[in-house]
Each structure stands twice: as structure tokens, then as C-alpha cells.
Amino acid sequence: MQWTHWQRYIFAFVITATIFGIAFFIAGRIDQGRVADIRAMQDAIAIDLLSTETQFELLGNLDCELLGERPVLTEELAVLAERLAYTESNLGSNNAQVTLLKKQYSLLQIKDYLLMQEITRKCGGTPVFVLYFYSNKGDCTECGRAGEVLTYLRQEYPALRVYSFDYHLDLGALQTLITLRKVRGEDVPAFIINNRAPVYGFKNVEEMEVLIPELATLATSTAQTSETE
Amino acid sequence: MDIGALGIYFCLFMGLYFEVFLLISFLEQRPHKKTASRPRYYPTVAILVPCWNKEKTLAATVHSLLALQYPKKKLSIVIIDDGSTDGTLAAAEEFANHPQVKIFSKQNEGSKYSALNFGLARTQSELVGCLDADSFVAPDALIEVVKKFESAPDIMAVTPAMRVHQPRNFFELMQAVEYVFGIFYRKMFDNLKAITVLPGPFSTYRREVFTKIGGFRYAHHTEDMEMAFRMHKNGLRIANAHTAVVSTKVPSSLGSLVRQRVRWSRGFLENSRDYSFMFFNPRYGNLGLMALPFGLIAFGMGLYVAGYMLYSLVTTLFTKALSLWTTGVPLQVAAPHFELFYIDTSMLTFLVAIVIGLTLVAVLIGGRIAQTKLSASSLVLYFACFGFVAPLWLGRAVWDMALARETGWLT
Numbered sequence: 001m002q003w004t005h006w007q008r009y010i011f012a013f014v015i016t017a018t019i020f021g022i023a024f025f026i027a028g029r030i031d032q033g034r035v036a037d038i039r040a041m042q043d044a045i046a047i048d049l050l051s052t053e054t055q056f057e058l059l060g061n062l063d064c065e066l067l068g069e070r071p072v073l074t075e076e077l078a079v080l081a082e083r084l085a086y087t088e089s090n091l092g093s094n095n096a097q098v099t100l101l102k103k104q105y106s107l108l109q110i111k112d113y114l115l116m117q118e119i120t121r122k123c124g125g126t127p128v129f130v131l132y133f134y135s136n137k138g139d140c141t142e143c144g145r146a147g148e149v150l151t152y153l154r155q156e157y158p159a160l161r162v163y164s165f166d167y168h169l170d171l172g173a174l175q176t177l178i179t180l181r182k183v184r185g186e187d188v189p190a191f192i193i194n195n196r197a198p199v200y201g202f203k204n205v206e207e208m209e210v211l212i213p214e215l216a217t218l219a220t221s222t223a224q225t226s227e228t229e
Numbered sequence: 230m231d232i233g234a235l236g237i238y239f240c241l242f243m244g245l246y247f248e249v250f251l252l253i254s255f256l257e258q259r260p261h262k263k264t265a266s267r268p269r270y271y272p273t274v275a276i277l278v279p280c281w282n283k284e285k286t287l288a289a290t291v292h293s294l295l296a297l298q299y300p301k302k303k304l305s306i307v308i309i310d311d312g313s314t315d316g317t318l319a320a321a322e323e324f325a326n327h328p329q330v331k332i333f334s335k336q337n338e339g340s341k342y343s344a345l346n347f348g349l350a351r352t353q354s355e356l357v358g359c360l361d362a363d364s365f366v367a368p369d370a371l372i373e374v375v376k377k378f379e380s381a382p383d384i385m386a387v388t389p390a391m392r393v394h395q396p397r398n399f400f401e402l403m404q405a406v407e408y409v410f411g412i413f414y415r416k417m418f419d420n421l422k423a424i425t426v427l428p429g430p431f432s433t434y435r436r437e438v439f440t441k442i443g444g445f446r447y448a449h450h451t452e453d454m455e456m457a458f459r460m461h462k463n464g465l466r467i468a469n470a471h472t473a474v475v476s477t478k479v480p481s482s483l484g485s486l487v488r489q490r491v492r493w494s495r496g497f498l499e500n501s502r503d504y505s506f507m508f509f510n511p512r513y514g515n516l517g518l519m520a521l522p523f524g525l526i527a528f529g530m531g532l533y534v535a536g537y538m539l540y541s542l543v544t545t546l547f548t549k550a551l552s553l554w555t556t557g558v559p560l561q562v563a564a565p566h567f568e569l570f571y572i573d574t575s576m577l578t579f580l581v582a583i584v585i586g587l588t589l590v591a592v593l594i595g596g597r598i599a600q601t602k603l604s605a606s607s608l609v610l611y612f613a614c615f616g617f618v619a620p621l622w623l624g625r626a627v628w629d630m631a632l633a634r635e636t637g638w639l640t
Binding site: 205206 | 246574578
């Protein structure tokens with residue numbers, strides 16, 4: 001009789017553990033789907049970048065208007081960044097797939113940044129670039145809030161190009177960029193605005209607007225909405 | 230994953246384990262349907278109705294007892310006015326000329342057990358039932374109880390299926406679901422021979438229970454729980470007659486609900502301490518190995534989950550407020566934006582959904598067992614709100630116990 005008790009306890013335990021296992025498996029499969037979704041987005045952006053680069057090489061600076069039709073990947077990169085951040089919060093910063101996606105994303109950003117620099121040099125214009133370096137190793141308590149400020153500014157000024165990089169990401173191209181720009185890891189958050197010297201520490205919206213006077217030349221999202229209307 | 234979240238997973242595992250365990254018990258032994266059969270023998274029955282300030286409901290309670298389908302000569306109703314300060318005694322006197330009704334009045338001694346013992350001493354019947362003066366029995370309830378006693382000679386006490394009487398407001402509707410869930414798990418505990426309480430509404434005993442183990446005790450104002458514990462200690466079997474339906478009025482305000490549940494919760498903690506030798510003791514079967522330990526674990530888990538949720542909420546709000554204040558980013562109230570990518574599909578979400586789903590299954594089974602229908606609003610209120618109000622009495626019970634604060638028989 002006593003054995004029946006234990007049998008029932010063990011059977012219930014096995015079923016419960018199985019349910020946990022199934023929940024773990026399904027959640028994992030869905031996360032894999034998300035990773036695949038991000039990867040597909042990155043592939044699409046990579047193709048777009050390559051296309052723009054090729055277009056640029058074919059035309060040189062002969063037809064900046066044509067280049068201007070599809071040079072801007074800001075929106076796609078912003079959506080990708082948002083999805084990547086969400087996936088990172090779910091799977092954790094140390095997840096190998098997340099790290100790989102972040103490396104690919106960082107490369108795309110660097111390529112987009114270099115291409116946009118080149119286009120600006122040859123075609124003119126007054127774009128505003130912000131390179132933002134953060135750390136999520138627990139050594140930067142202000143990085144989260146710094147990110148919020150930049151997200152808000154990007155919403156307010158759709159033409160503002162913000163490129164965010166995980167300082168500690170083990171990626172050759174990124175580390176080269178860090179070395180070239182002389183960014184100090186121990187002082188992140190760090191901002192490089194329009195190729196000027198790095199600025200360190202958290203800055204609120206007001207302080208950022210002072211640091212980026214070029215923002216005045218950019219249309220705000222409210223102005224754009226009004227024009228559309 | 231932080232330690233706090235790990236604790237939540239542990240709670241989910243335990244909750245799920247308990248539900249799976251009960252469902253296995255259900256599949257092993259499904260409750261039978263009500264039949265039209267009659268008992269072979271009608272024992273004499275005395276129903277004790279202890280009442281303290283129940284002038285509004287006493288008459289309806291007694292009328293429901295008088296309407297019981299049972300030989301009149303074999304059934305007596307004993308009303309014990311426990312020193313009421315309202316018109317309870319006058320309401321009882323309305324039945325003074327009824328041959329089945331006996332009315333007594335005594336001084337209140339601060340707890341219900343004394344009124345029950347007072348009535349018990351004035352009866353000689355073979356079965357003794359108890360009925361709170363705000364509960365109403367179905368006409369065939371007593372017959373179903375007697376049939377249950379007849380089904381096995383070793384059954385010494387029988388509990389009914391309890392449901393909420395005419396639930397109307399927020400708190401009553403919420404409790405309606407809780408009581409139906411209770412019908413399910415009480416029946417499953419019956420299968421496991423592990424019923425932990427003999428509730429005031431219509432629990433019925435063989436007289437020999439009292440001759441063997443004595444009458445009711447103070448038991449921290451939960452004499453019904455202590456009696457069940459003591460019966461198990463002495464090897465006296467308790468069964469559940471799920472076809473014997475009794476409706477009971479429940480607290481209709483947050484204050485009265487919390488007071489009632491603090492008494493129950495604290496009673497459980499104090500009686501658990503008094504009968505701690507039963508915990509994890511294989512001698513007491515499923516009661517010692519499952520029902521009692523899990524009751525205590527569930528108590529702790531309820532407090533832990535509530536504490537963790539409160540901590541998370543406060544931390545999130547504080548962080549958001551700090552962020553708004555320091556970043557200078559204006560508060561943006563955006564319309565909800567649906568995107569498939571961002572639907573929460575974490576393991577935690579699935580597990581919570583499974584626990585809620587299995588609870589719903591248990592509630593539906595409970596409703597079927599006692600042929601009780603629940604409104605959709607009841608179900609929504611229960612699943613959306615019960616988890617937020619229950620920690621109020623769990624926390625208060627622990628607090629009162631820690632301070633050894635004395636509370637009265639309030640509800």
C-alpha cells in the first residue's frame with residue numbers, strides 16, 4: 001500500500017518534470033525562430049549595404065540623387081537593434097548565438113557608417129553620426145540610461161544616425177575602430193559625435209542636445225509628421 | 230537567471246506537481262454520480278447550529294434543515310445561541326414550537342468550540358452534524374451524507390460539497406470559484422484519505438468519534454481543522470460526500486474576508502505546529518507525506534511569489550522614475566503596438582499558462598462533481614485577482630502568529 005503512495009508521487013514528479021521539459025523545449029524553439037528572424041534581417045541589410053556600395057562604385061559621385069534614393073538604412077538598423085536587444089534580454093548576453101548576432105550587427109553598423117561617411121564626403125549633406133560605446137558586463141551602471149537618451153533622440157530626429165557598440169565584443173573590426181578613435185573602456189558610456197573626440201559619461205537629453213549642435217539642422221519627427229499631413 | 234526568479238520556477242514546479250498529483254488521483258478514482266437510492270437504515274441525527282449574531286440568516290438556515298428529506302422523528306435541530314448581542318435568539322424563538330427544534334442560549338466564551346460542545350452534550354443521536362447559521366443545506370444533503378456513512382463502516386465523519394450562496398459582488402464571485410476548486414481537491418483528498426478540515430457547514434460525525442477522542446477544542450479558533458487532525462491521529466477515517474451540497478454565505482468585503490482567512494490561515498499554522506509529528510510521517514499516509522507538507526509549502530510559496538512580484542514592481546517603478554528624472558526623456562504614453570516578435574514566449578509564460586490551465590480544469594471538474602455552474606465573470610475575477618488578495622491574509626497570519634497576537638472568533 002505504501003508503495004502505491006510512492007509510485008503516485010514519482011509518477012506525478014515525472015509528469016511535472018516532463019511538462020517543464022516541454023515548456024523549456026517550446027520556448028527554446030521559439031527563441032531559435034527569433035534568432036533566425038534576426039539573421040534574415042541582417043542578411044537583407046547586408047545585401048542592401050552591398051548593393052549601395054556597388055551602386056556607389058558604379059556611379060561614383062556622378063549621380064548623388066540616385067544614391068540618395070536608397071542610401072539610408074537607419075530604420076532597418078533601428079528595428080534590428082530593438083529585436084536584438086529583446087533577444088539578448090531573453091537569452092542572456094553570454095549566449096553564443098546572441099554574441100554572433102551582435103558581431104554581425106556591429107559589422108553592419110561599421111559598414112553603414114563608413115559608407116555613409118563616403119557618400120557624405122562625395123555628395124555633401126550634413127548628416128549627424130553618433131558612435132555610442134557601452135558595456136553590459138555590469139561595469140557600466142549608466143549605460144542603460146544613456147541608451148534611453150539616444151533612443152529618444154533618434155525618435156525625435158529620424159535622420160540622426162546612432163551606431164551602438166558593445167565595447168567588450170571580441171570583434172577585430174570593432175576593436176580597430178575603438179583603437180583608432182582612442183575610446184577608453186573604463187569610462188564608458190562613450191560618445192563620438194561627428195568624428196570629434198570621444199565624450200565620456202552619462203549625458204541627459206539636454207546635455208546631448210548641447211553636445212550635438214548639428215541636431216538643429218535636422219528635421220524633427222513632429223515636423224516631418226506635419227509635413228506629411 | 231537571478232535567485233529570485235529561480236524561486237518562482239520552484240514555486241511553479243511545486244504548484245504544477247500538486248495539480249498533476251490531484252489529477253492523477255481523479256483519473257484513478259472518478260467521483261460517482263448521484264443516485265436515487267435510499268439508505269438502508271436511517272440513523273438518528275442531531276444538527277447543531279451554533280450562532281453568534283446571525284439574526285439575518287438563522288431562519289433561512291433552520292428552514293433549509295426542516296426541509297431535509299429525512300424522517301422527522303429521526304432528525305432534531307439544536308440551535309445554540311452563543312451569547313448573541315443582536316436579535317438571533319428572537320429569530321431562533323420563532324421555531325420554539327417546532328417539535329424538531331431545540332433552542333439553547335449560553336454565554337459567549339470567545340470561540341465556537343464551546344457552543345458546539347454545549348450542543349453536543351444535549352444530544353444523544355447516532356450522528357451529529359454541525360451547520361453554521363449562515364449556511365443552507367440542499368434537501369437531499371443529509372440522505373447523501375448518511376449513504377456515505379453506510380458505504381463503509383470505518384467512515385467516522387463526512388464532509389459535504391460546499392458552494393457559495395448566491396454570489397453577487399466582487400469578493401463573493403471570486404470565492405465562488407475558490408469553493409468549487411475546493412470541492413475538487415476535497416474529493417481528491419478523500420480519495421487519498423487525507424482530508425484536513427471538517428468545515429462548519431454540515432460536517433457530520435458518528436457519535437463514537439466524541440466518545441473516543443473527546444469533544445471540540447479551542448484549537449486557535451479552528452476547531453474544525455483540529456478535529457480533523459485529531460481524528461487522523463487516532464486513525465478515524467474522514468470521507469467526503471460530494472453529492473451532499475451545502476451553500477454558505479461568504480464574506481462580502483475585503484475586510485471581513487481577510488479577517489476570516491487570517492483566522493483560518495493562522496489556525497492552520499498553529500495546528501500544524503501542535504501536530505507537527507504528522508508532517509512527513511509515513512504512518513499518516515498521504516496526509517503526512519503530501520497534504521499537510523504541501524499545505525505549509527503552499528503557504529510559504531504564496532508569500533514568496535507575492536513578495537517577489539511586489540519587489541519586482543517596486544524596483545521597476547523606481548528604476549523607471551529614476552530614469553525619467555535623470556535622462557530628461559519625457560514620459561511617452563504610446564498606444565499598444567502588437568508585433569508577433571515581441572510576444573512573451575518564455576518558459577515562465579508557458580508554465581504559468583499551464584498552471585492556470587490545470588487550475589481551470591480542476592475548477593471545471595469541481596463544478597461538474599457538485600453540479601455547480603460558474604459565471605464567466607467569476608472565473609475571470611478569480612484568476613485575475615485571487616492571487617493578489619490571498620497574500621494579504623497569509624502575510625497577516627504570519628505576522629499575528631509571530632507577535633502571538635490574540636484574535637477572536639470574528640466571522
